[in-house]
Amino acid sequence: MTRGDITTAADPTRLLEEAFREAIVAVLGDDYRHVDPIIRCSQNPAFGDYQANSAMSLAKHAGLKPRALAQQIAEAVAKNLRGVAETPEVAGPGFINIRLKAEALGKMLEALDTPQLGVHRDPNPHTIAIDLCGVNIAKQMHVGHLRSTIIGDCLARTFERIGRTVHRENHLGDWGLTIAMVLWSLTRSGDDLDTLGLEDLDKAYRHAQAECRQDEAAAAEAKATLIKLQQGDTETRRTWHKIIDVTMRAVYESFDLLNVKLGPNDNRPESFYRDRLKDVVEAFRVSGIAQEDQGALIVRFPDRDRPLILQKSDGGYLYATTDLAAVRRRVQELKASRVIYIVDARQRDHFRDVFDAARRIGWDRLDDGSRAELVHVPFGSVLGTDRKPLKTRSGENLPLRLLLTEAIQRATAEVRRRAENPSAPTHGLDDEALDAIGKAVGIGAVKYADLSSDLVRDYLFDLDRMVSFDGNTGPYLQYAHARVCSIFARAGVTPTDPAIKSAKLVITEPAERSLGLLLLRYPSVVAEVAATLEPHRLCTYLYDLANAYNTFYESCPVLKADRQQLRLSRLRLCNLLSRVLADGLDLLGIQTPGRM
RNA sequence: GCGCCCGUAGCUCAGCAGGAUAGAGCACCGGUUUCCUAAACCGGGGGUCGGAGGUUCGAGUCCUCCCGGGCGCGCCA
Numbered sequence: 001m002t003r004g005d006i007t008t009a010a011d012p013t014r015l016l017e018e019a020f021r022e023a024i025v026a027v028l029g030d031d032y033r034h035v036d037p038i039i040r041c042s043q044n045p046a047f048g049d050y051q052a053n054s055a056m057s058l059a060k061h062a063g064l065k066p067r068a069l070a071q072q073i074a075e076a077v078a079k080n081l082r083g084v085a086e087t088p089e090v091a092g093p094g095f096i097n098i099r100l101k102a103e104a105l106g107k108m109l110e111a112l113d114t115p116q117l118g119v120h121r122d123p124n125p126h127t128i129a130i131d132l133c134g135v136n137i138a139k140q141m142h143v144g145h146l147r148s149t150i151i152g153d154c155l156a157r158t159f160e161r162i163g164r165t166v167h168r169e170n171h172l173g174d175w176g177l178t179i180a181m182v183l184w185s186l187t188r189s190g191d192d193l194d195t196l197g198l199e200d201l202d203k204a205y206r207h208a209q210a211e212c213r214q215d216e217a218a219a220a221e222a223k224a225t226l227i228k229l230q231q232g233d234t235e236t237r238r239t240w241h242k243i244i245d246v247t248m249r250a251v252y253e254s255f256d257l258l259n260v261k262l263g264p265n266d267n268r269p270e271s272f273y274r275d276r277l278k279d280v281v282e283a284f285r286v287s288g289i290a291q292e293d294q295g296a297l298i299v300r301f302p303d304r305d306r307p308l309i310l311q312k313s314d315g316g317y318l319y320a321t322t323d324l325a326a327v328r329r330r331v332q333e334l335k336a337s338r339v340i341y342i343v344d345a346r347q348r349d350h351f352r353d354v355f356d357a358a359r360r361i362g363w364d365r366l367d368d369g370s371r372a373e374l375v376h377v378p379f380g381s382v383l384g385t386d387r388k389p390l391k392t393r394s395g396e397n398l399p400l401r402l403l404l405t406e407a408i409q410r411a412t413a414e415v416r417r418r419a420e421n422p423s424a425p426t427h428g429l430d431d432e433a434l435d436a437i438g439k440a441v442g443i444g445a446v447k448y449a450d451l452s453s454d455l456v457r458d459y460l461f462d463l464d465r466m467v468s469f470d471g472n473t474g475p476y477l478q479y480a481h482a483r484v485c486s487i488f489a490r491a492g493v494t495p496t497d498p499a500i501k502s503a504k505l506v507i508t509e510p511a512e513r514s515l516g517l518l519l520l521r522y523p524s525v526v527a528e529v530a531a532t533l534e535p536h537r538l539c540t541y542l543y544d545l546a547n548a549y550n551t552f553y554e555s556c557p558v559l560k561a562d563r564q565q566l567r568l569s570r571l572r573l574c575n576l577l578s579r580v581l582a583d584g585l586d587l588l589g590i591q592t593p594g595r596m
Numbered sequence: 597g598c599g600c601c602c603g604u605a606g607c608u609c610a611g612c613a614g615g616a617u618a619g620a621g622c623a624c625c626g627g628u629u630u631c632c633u634a635a636a637c638c639g640g641g642g643g644u645c646g647g648a649g650g651u652u653c654g655a656g657u658c659c660u661c662c663c664g665g666g667c668g669c670g671c672c673a
Contacts, residue, residue, distance in 0.1 A: 036613095038615085040612075040615085041612085042616095043611095043616080043619085044616080044617090047616075051615085051616090053614095053615055053616095056615075056653070056654080057615095057653095059653090060652095060653075066653075091616075092615085092616050093615085093616080093653065093654075094615095094653090095615075095616065134673095136673085173673070176672090176673080177672085178672080178673075270673095293670085294670080294671080295671085296670075296671050298670075298671085304598090304599075304669095305598065305599085305669080305670095306598090306599085306668095306669055306670075307670060308670095309670060309671050311671085312671045313671060314671080316671085318671070318672080318673085319672080319673050322673095345600090345601070345667075345668095346667055346668060347668085347673090348600060348601080348667090348668075349599075349600070349668055349669065350668090350673095352600090378601085380601090380602090380666090381666090381667090418634075421634070421635095423633095423634060424634050425634065426634085427634095452609080452610095453608085453609055453610080454602095454609085454610085456601065456602080457601090457602070457609090458602085458666075459608090459609095460608070462608080465607095465608070465621090465622070468621095468622085469635095470621080470622080470635095470636095471608090471620090471621040471622060472608090472609075472610085472620070472621050472622095473621085476621095479634085482634080483633075483634065486633075486634065487632080487633075490632075490633080491632090525612095528612075532612095532613095536609095536610080537610095537612070539610095540609095540610060540611090540612090540620090543610095543620085543621090544620090547620090550636070550637075551637070551638090553632095553633070553636090553637095554629090554631095554633090554636070554637050554638090555637085557631095557632055557633095558632060558633085559632040559633085560631095560632040561632085595634090596634090
């Protein structure tokens with residue numbers, strides 16, 4: 001490995017790709033310089049650590065026999081990989097299997113053992129905007145906001161981890177007729193606004209909505225209130241600010257409880273765009289992209305019946321109008337090359353229309369002429385164990401607080417139960433400490449359950465399963481991490497001890513090897529999540545990693561290793577593992593208590 | 597009616613821009629260990645990957661049709 005390999009030194013896949021590309025060129029000629037060598041991790045250890053799968057398709061293209069070509073590539077690549085891998089072997093229809101030398105594996109792991117943990121920096125200088133959370137003023141947060149917030153925060157952390165600047169855009173619903181209905185309802189009732197809580201606002205919201213639906217006079221009053229709000233009437237504005245304060249105070253508490261990196265600076269409410277809506281509509285009108293139809297202004301698309309409505313026949317604007325204003329700002333002012341919407345899958349059609357309209361008018365174009373990627377990350381509903389969307393008995397959305405409180409209670413109960421074991425490191429901790437751990441575990445459980453399967457699928461909110469310390473759960477991962485911490489406590493050394501930090505990593509046992517190979521995949525997994533916007537890939541990886549660690553720990557003595565060199569090597573490996581685990585969990589927004 | 601999404605073990609889910617005999621967890625059955633270790637680890641049974649065609653050297657993965665479930669569809673957000 002040369003000096004120039006500093007970034008790839010810890011990433012065998014990249015190293016192998018290079019080596020194979022050269023080998024392919026050596027065998028087939030320069031025309032093949034840009035083919036993908038198709039390097040994959042082997043599923044089965046019997047086939048080595050990695051495999052190159054390109055020979056089969058290349059053979060067809062070049063008119064050669066697959067196995068014969070594979071043999072030639074294998075021979076050519078052997079030279080490039082001297083010192084790194086054993087002699088590559090051809091198997092099956094033309095797979096080339098590669099097994100890393102233990103020595104090289106140790107070196108790569110040492111190269112991974114940096115503060116960056118080998119994660120590559122994304123050189124793209126543009127920012128990324130993530131539309132997430134989207135709470136409504138005067139409404140409690142419910143399960144629908146949960147997913148958007150958790151997923152958005154996770155993706156934001158991932159992008160920040162690879163060096164991108166992220167704008168978290170909390171597109172608050174603080175404007176429009178629904179808000180006006182609440183304001184009207186509150187002024188009429190004459191309640192003391194200073195004593196109002198979010199539950200009261202929530203109630204007013206529902207009552208006002210029901211009343212306006214049935215009673216035309218009420219609807220007219222609400223509309224009048226909207227006009228007062230729009231015209232800046234002092235009293236109305238005062239009430240408006242008040243309900244925003246009350247709502248957001250509770251929302252910030254939820255953010256804090258959830259351990260998401262969101263705050264007042266991330267608020268970009270609908271009202272922020274209110275002065276821009278006229279321009280949006282005008283731009284579409286003068287460009288001819290939008291047309292009048294039955295008194296409304298709409299955009300038609302050649303490939304679908306459904307039009308996008310920009311302006312109602314009464315002159316009012318719609319949420320599509322605001323969304324277009326937001327796209328424009330995010331690309332042109334925030335300079336985002338990716339604008340990502342974390343919104344319920346049911347709004348797929350809406351975003352398709354909005355994005356297509358934005359592209360047609362060119363609002364996805366950046367200064368340098370490139371086009372920003374507008375992408376909707378759709379997620380499924382949260383279902384109860386009865387397979388129906390989570391609702392309260394009265395059929396309303398389940399408040400987030402209720403749901404989180406129960407998760408925390410369950411987790412805390414389990415933490416306490418385990419603390420009764422005299423050999424548990426948590427034994428004898430006071431209530432406050434145990435509660436703090438229970439909170440981290442409960443929230444971690446909810447988040448992991450949310451992030452660990454394909455986002456578009458509906459997921460079952462099953463507390464029994466998600467709070468369990470066994471299986472593919474948040475607590476299992478946190479537990480694996482805590483166990484590593486406890487080794488160091490027992491060893492009486494800190495992970496930063498120079499003897500550990502500088503120890504040579506020696507890979508001997510199979511379990512050690514599997515763990516090492518898995519650790520080396522971390523940088524590419526992070527990159528993969530950033531590319532695909534699929535956090536569950538990271539979850540699966542971390543779960544495999546925790547499993548590999550538990551197996552290693554079972555079969556490889558650490559503190560009682562028979563040689564001092566091996567002991568230090570394994571301690572260093574443990575430390576590396578714990579940091580990768582903690583780093584990965586942090587990307588998921590999950591905390592890692594030292595004991596649990 | 598039009599459109600979108602989903603269908604993998606009893607249950608909950610993976611399956612990495614098609615690659616070797618389809619993998620986990622839970623549950624079930626059996627074993628090891630009480631250990632440097634916080635009860636963890638190892639093994640087993642269980643699948644015509646919704647169905648039928650097609651493309652390919654190779655399909656759970658791509659294409660077409662069908663079945664089943666969910667969701668959306670002009671002035672709410």
